[in-house]
Amino acid sequence: MLSGMIGSALRPTSVLFCLSLYLLPAAGGAEEIQGYGPWTFGMTPAEVQAVGQYGPYSKVPSTGGLETMNGDFGGQKTPISFVFRPAGLYQIQIWLYTGPSFDEAVAALHRAYLDLGRTFGPLGSTGGALAADLDPKQLAGKIGPEFADPKESLLPRLRAGGTVQVSTITFRIAPAALPTAARDVHADLIRSPELGSYYVFLYYRAPLLGK
Numbered sequence: 001m002l003s004g005m006i007g008s009a010l011r012p013t014s015v016l017f018c019l020s021l022y023l024l025p026a027a028g029g030a031e032e033i034q035g036y037g038p039w040t041f042g043m044t045p046a047e048v049q050a051v052g053q054y055g056p057y058s059k060v061p062s063t064g065g066l067e068t069m070n071g072d073f074g075g076q077k078t079p080i081s082f083v084f085r086p087a088g089l090y091q092i093q094i095w096l097y098t099g100p101s102f103d104e105a106v107a108a109l110h111r112a113y114l115d116l117g118r119t120f121g122p123l124g125s126t127g128g129a130l131a132a133d134l135d136p137k138q139l140a141g142k143i144g145p146e147f148a149d150p151k152e153s154l155l156p157r158l159r160a161g162g163t164v165q166v167s168t169i170t171f172r173i174a175p176a177a178l179p180t181a182a183r184d185v186h187a188d189l190i191r192s193p194e195l196g197s198y199y200v201f202l203y204y205r206a207p208l209l210g211k
Contacts, residue, residue, distance in 0.1 A: 033183045033204065035092065037072070041206035042088035054080070065091075073202075074111060090206040096187075097200040102148045103140075105189055105198035110136040112187035112202045113173055120175035120185070130173065143171050143189065151193035166194040 035041050038051045048066055049057045057066045063083050071080035073094055083091040097108035113134065117123055123130045127142050134142070146169055154166065174186035184205040191198050 033178070033185065035089070035206075036094075036204045039082070039089060039092055041090055044088055045082075045084060048082050048089060074115065092204045094202040095199075096202060097198060099198060100196050102198060105191075105200050106140045106143070107136050108200040109171075109173065109187060109189045110134075110139050112200065113139060115202070116173060116175060116185070116187060120178065122176040123173055124176045125173045126171050129176070144169075146193075147171060147189065147191050147198075149193075151196075153196045154194040166192050168192050 035043075038054075039048055045066055049055065054068050054070050054072065056070075057068045059065075060067050060081060063081070065081060065083040067079065067081040069077070069079050071078045071094065073096065079095040081091075081093040081095070082089055083093070096112060097105050099105070113123065113130070117132055122132070125142060127144070130139075130142065169191050171189040172186055173188075178185060185203065187200065187202045189198065189200050
């Protein structure tokens with residue numbers, strides 16, 4: 001299960017991924033984000049599971065939501081998680097990368113950067129505005145050195161059953177402007193230096209109605 005991939009030592013507040021985004025017209029000619037791919041905000045868990053071509057789905061005890069290992073992002077099989085509130089589906093999380101390689105994490109983040117740029121136009125980041133034509137190496141240059149600096153791994157102590165304290169750092173990419181302020185779309189590169197792990201997530205969120 002996806003919920004076990006991060007482990008108890010590191011659990012970012014729920015996390016997301018991507019397919020082919022559905023955009024519907026909103027007032028004034030803008031486009032309002034209704035969800036991602038075949039999933040729309042407000043769906044019940046049963047309605048999400050009814051999208052059978054991307055199943056099977058499993059339950060996530062830590063969030064009370066669902067996840068599938070058979071989602072799609074850019075034509076590649078990609079895990080996706082779904083988080084619900086009383087008003088229905090409000091967060092879709094695309095898992096683009098989990099692993100120990102900084103270069104592979106940057107490559108995954110670059111895929112999200114290209115997708116967000118095509119969909120929403122100009123992008124900003126934790127470090128400021130981003131040009132529209134960055135290659136992976138140039139994007140890596142926008143990310144602080146703390147994301148690649150080596151640090152002693154605490155995994156041996158964790159595996160031995162010890163208690164460890166870990167930290168995380170995040171580099172975020174998001175559209176410079178969204179058509180509806182109540183929506184949240186962004187990609188995160190997360191590093192846990194002590195665990196030697198990187199995570200790249202793409203999130204689509206609706207307002208927290210009925211939370």
